[in-house]
Amino acid sequence: MTRLLRRILLVFVVFAKHGTGDKHGTLHCEPQNMQLSNVSEELQITWESHPSCLCVKNLTYELLVLVEHKQVHHEEVEVVGSSHRWSWRSFLPLECASHSVKIRSRCKNQTSLWTTETLPAQEPSAEIQVFPQDHVFEVGSKVIFCCIIPEGEMLSEMFLDNYDAPSNTSMLNNHTYALTVDLLSPTLNSDANVICKTHTDQNGACAIFGYRPSDSNLTCETRDFMSVECFWKVGDQIFNNPTNYWLLEQSCGQTNGTCSQKVEVDSSERNWTLIAHNVLGTIELTDEADLTKRVYMYAPQTVPVSLVYARNASLRWFWTVQQYNLLNLTCQINIADRKNKIQIEKNGIGLTSIVLNDLIPNWTYTAIVRCATVSDFWKWGDWSQPTSFDTKGDIPDALDVWMHQEGNQTLIIWKLLEDHQSHGHIIDYEVIWTDSEEKEQFNKRSIVHPSHSIALNLRSFKKYIVKVTARNGHGSSIPSHIIIPSHFQDTPERNITQIRGIEGGFNLSWAPSPNASCGYILDWCPVSGDHSLDWLKVPPSKTSATIYSKNLKDGVRYRLSIFICTVDAPVLLETREGYVREKRIPNDLFKNLRWEQHPSDVKISWDKIILKDQSAFIEGYGLNCTDESGIIRVTTDDLEASSLTVNLNIGSYAFSVYALTSLGECGLTTLDVTLNSHSDNLVSAFLISLFTAFTLLLVIIVVCYRHWACIKQRVYPSIAEPVLSGNWLPSQAVASYCSSEEFTMAVSELHCEFPSLENNNTCQNDKGFTYTTTLAQTQPLKKHMPCEVVLPQASSIICSKQNVFPNPTYSFIFLGNNEETELETKFQNFEEEVLNNYQPQDFIENQTDEDSMSCVSAYIVLPQSP
Structure with a gap:
């Protein structure tokens, strides 16, 4: 104790003798053990106060920072205790230039002497050096990079790669250069390279840009009342330098915005704190809540x-x-x-x-x-x-049934049940139809699945009730019925109006009907081709509907019918036709395109266009006539037209026929024609007719020539020889031919007989041949009969030019036996008349050889009795 008091007294004596300053105002409290170093790119200095200054009140230290011997910063700090530390971040990398710190103590107006410590810059080496290396810079700040080049080298270029920002280069000393960059881009959050080049070499360093922690919206909750779980919105992260988090002063590590800590939750409010830190700064987030009201339940x-x-x-x-x-x-x-x-x-x-x-x-x-x-x-x-x-199976749902008229048959059709409607595999369908007046008598037909229609031949004057049910392994569905009215097949055709599709479907609307007790039915099918029918049922409260179906195709005309659903039977309300989307009609639409020339007009005609070839509504037809002088156009809006007429001059033309549609001119069909004068046409027609007649005549001649034998037999058959009796001619019944056209013959008696004849001629008819006999100065035969000519005996036959007896011609008809008696009587009368009227000519006496005419040794063979 005595020693301690002595030491304290000694200190007071010394201070009383020397004091803390002198008469010049110098304070003797210089810093002791002063050290200057580079700590994490910051200039840091540490020192201690002199023991003699511990009792000095209001003692402060004044610090000056010098870069390359130029003052860049001045600051005064108050200190407590004997050991002190101060740090400062330089705007220039510490390796690029020497940094000095001067420090002195101050008490009121008295100051101590300056004490200086210097941190030297990086010395040049054989390679280019760029500083700082892999440093993080805050976006929005000003950054300085430096390049230390080897001795004797000159800087060629220094820049920040892949980053467009205001920058400038300055020289710090003979071998050190600085690049100043303003990081103004608010979206910059990446890295870049600082490139330094000389004429012989280049090098660089990586610079990282980022932001201070910007996390927000901290929210905490509990799941099991034994822990707390917090989540927040994560802010911008620094490249390769993630933000670190602490919840309730316990580390969460590098998380993606959630953190959980074990803590027992009670029914009271408290603060739940989260700390976020990165190399550029630190923020703190707080959430105040009673977590018993924030229960986020686990899954059951x-x-x-x-x-x-x-x-x-x-x-x-x-x-x-x-x-x-x-x-x-x-x-x-x-x-x-x-x-x-x-x-x-x-x-x-x-x-x-x-x-x-x-x-x-x-x-x-x-x-x-x-x-x-x-x-x-x-x-x-x-x-x-x-x-x-x-779930277990059940009976099917009721079927959606409809009908369709196809000629004389009524088609009953129903929609196939979907999987959620069938409630099991469908086996078949049962169709029952009966006359409404005779319900106890019915017809039944079973249709095997997947068929879903039946054609019935019903009497048009009766009303029928049709019921359809579906059957699966669990039973039959509730019957669906439809009434076929007696006049259904005779329903008059309504006016058909056009409708155009919209966005791949049809929008239909109609006037409401008071009779629509169960709504309306819309059905549609292609007008031509595949008659696949589909329909839609609409409740009574609606008078419009939109039809969409995957089966609707562009360029196909559909017929849409609107029916009223009544308690009795459906009634047709409207019929429309239209396309979902019209398509251009391909070329060559007009079939059998032809032309006719009249005296002053040319008529172009074509076959009627079928609906299958119409992929759009045809609004009319047009004709273009093109020659060297130009084009002549003719159009018509008559939809039933099948020809167009145009007045043209003689010449060659190219005709183009097309259909007018809402898509423009479609179905172009061409025809090239050369028009001649009308006289040329007449000559052509005459020559054609003459050639036709000649050809026909030639054909007839060829046919007649090839079949002449049969034609001759039918038209001019051969005459059989007559049968002669008596002594008028020799037994051979022959007569001499004379060279003259006349000969004299004495006839004494003519007898007729009625033999039965046999017909052996292949070209004769069934009634026999007909022969006609003409005698001089007699009446011709009125009746035809089979007969035998009996000539009288004659000693000679004299041929003379003066006395001529005409050669009789015989015509016979071969008759049946039932006519012989009547003919015989008539022939006897004829014979008597001939004998009574016959006047023989006198023979000329004293005929000389010159006056007589010799007979030709030829004979007329008269027909003989068979």
């Missing part, structure tokens, strides 16, 4: 569905967190099948089950569940794992 654990029926099922689950069983919960159950998704909600304390109703039979479902607290609702919990189940 579902169990396989055990109670499943055709149209309902029971779904169960359980909780892994026991506290959930005490909470008032609301749960969502999503039921999904192959087409639809249904969501159901239910409330309850510790809810763990639900009954699902109105399910589709024979259908597969998938169910998931999530829950949340009812009071202080925070958010829905996680969805459970899906659980799947199949």
Whole structure:
């Protein structure tokens, strides 16, 4: 104790003798053990106060920073204690230039002497050096890079690669250069290279740009009441320098915006703090909340569905967190099948089950569940794992039935049931139809699936009721019926109006009808080609509908009919025709294009265009006539036209016929024609007619020549020889031919007989031949009969020019036996008349040889009796 007092007294004596300053105002409190160093790119200096200055009040230190012996910073700091530290970040990399720190103490107006420490710059080497290396810079600041080149080298170029920003280069000393860059881009958050070049070499350094932590919106909650989980919006991150986080002063590491810590949650509000730090700075986020009101529930654990029926099922689950069983919960159950998704909600304390109703039979479902607290609702919990189940089968749904008239048949057609309507595999369909007046008598037909139509031959004067049911393994559906009216087949055709499609379908609207007790039916099918029928049923409250179908095709004309659905039978209201989208009609639309020339006009004609070839509405027809002088156009809006006429001069023309549509001129068909004068046409017609007649005559001659034998036999058959009796001619019944045209013959008696003849001639008719006999100075035979000519005996036959007896000609008809008696009587009368009127000529006496005419040794063979 005595020693301590002595030492204190000695210190006061010394201070009393020497004091802390002198008469010149110099303070003797110089810093002790001063050190200057580079710590993380910052200039840091440490020192200690002189023991003699510990009792000095209001002691401060004044610091000066010099870069390359130029003052760049001045600052005064107050200190406490004996050891002190001060740091300062230079605008220039510490390796690029020497940095000196001068420090002295100050007390009121007295100051100590300056004490200086210097941190030298990096010395030049054999290679180019660029500083700083891999340093992080804050976007929006001004940055200086330096390049130290070897001794004797000259700087060629220094720049920041892949970054366009204001910059300039300056010289710090003989071998050091500085590049100043303004990082003004607000979106810059990456890295770049600083390139330094000399005439012989180049080098560089990587610079990283980023922001201070900018995270926000911290929110905390609990899931199991035994931990806290916080999440926030993550701000910009620095390349290769992620932000570090601490929650409740416990490290979360490098996270993506969530952090959880174990802590017991009670029903009180408290602050939940998050700290975010990166190399450029640090921020702190806080959330104040009672986490018992922020419960984010885990997913329920579902169990396989055990109670499943055709149209309902029971779904169960359980909780892994026991506290959930005490909470008032609301749960969502999503039921999904192959087409639809249904969501159901239910409330309850510790809810763990639900009954699902109105399910589709024979259908597969998938169910998931999530829950949340009812009071202080925070958010829905996680969805459970899906659980799947199949409902049992049932009878099919009722069929959608419609009818269509095809000629004399009524087509009953129904839509195939989809999978969610069939409730099992469809086996067949049963169709029953009956007369409405005789319902006890009915007809029944079974149609095997997948056929879905039947054509019925119904009497048009009766009304029929048709019922259709579908059958699967569980039974038959409820019957669907439709009434066929007695006048359905005789319904008059309504006026057909045009309709144009919109966006791949048809928009239909119609006037409401008070008779539409069950709505309206719209049906449509192609006008030509594939008659696939489809229909849509509309409730009574609607008078418009949009028809869309994957079967509708562009360029096909459809007929759309609107029917009124009544309690009795459907009634046709309107009929329309149109295209979903009209398409250009291809060229060569007009078939059999032909032309006719009249005295002053030319008529171009074509066959009627069928609907199958019309991919757009035809609004008229046009004709272009082109020659060397130009084009003549003729058009018509008559849709039934099949020809166009134009007045033209003689010459060659190119005719082009086309259809007028809303898409322009379509179906172009061409024809080249040369028009001649009318006289040329007459000559051509005469020559053609003459050639035709000559050709026909030649054909007739050839045919007659090839069949002359048969034609001669039919037209001019050979005459059989007559049968002569008596002594008038020799037994051979011959007569001499004379060279003269006349000969004299004495006839004494002519007898006729009626022999039965046999016809052996191939070209004769069935009634026999006909022969005609003419005698001189007698009447010709009035009747024809088979006869025998009996000539009298004669001693000689004299041929003379003066006394001529004409050679009789005989014509005989061979008759049947039933006519012989009558003919015989008539022939006797004829014979008597001939004998009574016959006057023989006198023979000329004293004929000389010169006056007589010799006979030719030829004979006329008269027909003989068979």
